[in-house]
Amino acid sequence: MDETIRSLAGDLRTADMAVALTGAGVSTASGIPSFRGDDGIWGDEFDPESFHIRRFETDPVGFWEDRIRLREHMRPSAVEPNAAHKALARLEACGGLSAVITQNTDGLHSAAGSSGVLELHGNAQRVICHRCGERRDSEWAFEVAKGSGDPPTCSCGGIYKPAVVLFGESLDPDSMSEARRLVAGSDVLLVAGTSLQVDPAASLPAQRQGATLAVINLETTPFTANADYDIREDVT
Known part of the structure; x- marks a missing residue:
């Protein structure tokens, strides 16, 4: 596992554009x-x-x-960003991550210090x-x-x-267009804490153009079999 993490870290360091796609698994350690x-x-x-x-x-x-x-x-009282949110913010700060696309509505990526956050489902x-x-x-x-x-x-x-985005509403088309653009332009796509079961966000990894795909999730996803890195761990 250590060798896998080192290899992924190397890919992130050399990438011109790395993008993270996150889901609920990133925030569960914060009590959500x-x-x-x-x-x-x-x-x-x-x-x-x-x-x-x-x-x-x-x-x-x-x-x-x-x-x-x-x-x-x-949202229990005193909810704070956890280690995963903070790690992604640090990665962005050192130039290793261009954007975070998230399905979460809790605002914790921004609270952790990430600035390039695209909230597909809005902000609660x-x-x-x-x-x-x-x-x-x-x-x-x-x-x-x-x-x-x-x-x-x-x-x-x-x-x-x-x-x-409530049930019965569509995702903002401009947000989805930007998400597809980011994924298509990425060298590394880091999928973290999402089982990729709900469209249209679930289809985003299919938009990558030869990017290295890393999936960090406890369960398998529809893209696990094609991932360059399959890390079955809690993302935090």
Whole structure:
């Protein structure tokens, strides 16, 4: 394993453009549970349909009640970036990483110091008015919703929604286009903490143009068999 890590480190040092693609496994060590899998939160306690854009539009009060419960479950107090977030930030700082493409919405890559972060599914630390597009901090929105029992409302009369991609919504096409561009231009693609089961992010490794592929994940992925580096370890 040590030789594998040294070899990968060498490839990262010599790459003109290295890109990381991360998923929920990067943040579990920070106390944030994954959505899917045996220990995932989708199941008996939380129904994905409760967080569908249709529910937000037809029952915003109920949506925000469930969103508060989800946030309290998903994001315990004093959540901090873990060793994986910090390692990727250090790698970027020393010129070994050009960008982080993440499926996570927790904002921990940026909190760790990474600047080139592309958040495919949005950022749960922000809310956006569904009518005019104004953005605010999610902490304010949750305090309003918890205190009044009503969904947070914009001055334009629109209701704020979490600035994340809800079920029933499409990923931002500009973000996906940029993600594909980054992957296609990379010399090394580092896939970390994701099982690559959910499209369209799951298809990104197929966009690489001869790049060295390193997969660091406890479970196999659809791209494991073709990976240059298959590291079955906890990414942290």
